[in-house]
Amino acid sequence: MSKLRQDVALTEGDLETPAVADLPSYVIFTQLTKNGPHIYAGWLDAVDDDMAIHFACEHYGQDQKCVGVWAMPRDAITGTEARYAPGPEKGSTRPFEVFVQARAGDLYKSVGSVEAAGGETALDAAQQQHGGDQAKSIWVVPRDRITSTREGDMIWRYTSQDYRMARGYSAAVREKWQTIRAERDLREYEKDDLSEMF
């Protein structure tokens, strides 16, 4: 252990360091297969698009095999939910990507795009073409506000990452247990494993 950690001053009380505002929020979508949909992965805070996409690849691109990542700022979303209010309409149209959450609790998925002059008209078009009244929620985001990894970018590493996956251990662990425990006891013990992860 470093001396720095060992000898850290046991200071208590109020902080002298000034408080800071939160960074802008970005929502992240990952694409698990080429030509497959982009699926909601989660959120992160970043100072700009560049930081967002790098952070997203590192944070959301490493726990599943992943071929593409999209990062889009929260203020670029127009949604059927009140907190994603539309921005101003512009004269010329531009493409908007459409994301649908089919039922409450589902993950948003990209389903295609629409051409529109602004968020409100894009949302109308998306509702008619991609969800109607069936979806729990729809988001539209101007394509030019989405930061994307490029084809060929390395997200998922080429070297083995078995060491950071449950399945990298499960066979060896089971083999070791089998030398110690009866099969029935082992099966009972394994009931509380997250078996879908192996």
Added chain:
Amino acid sequence: MSGSSNVGMHVNHDTDEDPAKLAEFQAKIDAGTLIEPDDWMPKAYRMGMLKMAEHPANSEIIGALPEGEWITRAPSLRRKLALTAKVQDEVGHGQMLYRVSQDLGKSRDQMLRDLITGHTKYHNVFNYPAPTWGDIAMIQWLIDGAAIMNQKTLADGAYGPYVRTMRRINMEEAFHFKSGEDMVLTLMTGTPVQRTLCQDAFDRWWSPSVMFHGPPDKPNVEQLPPMRWRMKIETNNSLRQRFVNRFAPAALDLGLKIHVVEKDADGMVTSKRPDEKLRLNTDTGNWEFTEPDWEEFYRVIRGNGPCNKKRLALRRFSYTQGCWVRNAILQGTTVLPPAA
């Protein structure tokens, strides 16, 4: 790993709410419909969910500290890679849970400051020391094992953003647990020195693990809002019993002995005796065990555990040292980093 079994219980649930809206909200919960951030929710639910997300977020970033100390001392390259990835995962879980909390109305910086100044808590279990590699094995096997039991139930909760986050976290927790299991199996099938190291670590961690799911429940816990609103799915007692049923026989089969221990102020074992109550009750199918020392639990919660001050001091140091980075990012201010 995180834990939030006893969070949300100290929220005032008696705030005035529109009875019709409250009934509609309860009906949605009962029907298994997930609550999304824009849906109407009682104030107490919002406050409770904020606690449910903020507390484990704090636990994730504090929990990374004892394990982070061992990255440079891991016994092989593979273990070093795995531990580095685990620590990265845990801090990542913190970032995801802070994000959920931000949507419930609190800024990330305020949460970090409240943690450092002691206005909010993190899980008690991270106030214990990890003096050997055996402790790292036990943290991953017992503590991550207990956390998975808890988080599996939380992923069946009612608040959509929290449920989605928990599902993603669980995917990574499975690796943490399996890696820990592998470490414990390796130590217990190794040399006498390795087995002794493992037993000593087990003696330090068994009791905090049994306390992991929180103190004994109130008698009416299932009627209280946290469970009625599916913020919390299973009682502390039930989770604890399932934990002991799973891990006590596994530990015994591994050759570990389960002791009742006494510890000094630094969390090191000063005396131990076999847990004489430990036995399988064949009528109930449950393992019986000696209740942990709940006075110790509350003492540690109040800030008097072996490592409370050290953990928060290190977080404070890191936050203070990172000030110039935040300024540079947010304001474009160019300043030199402080001397380490």
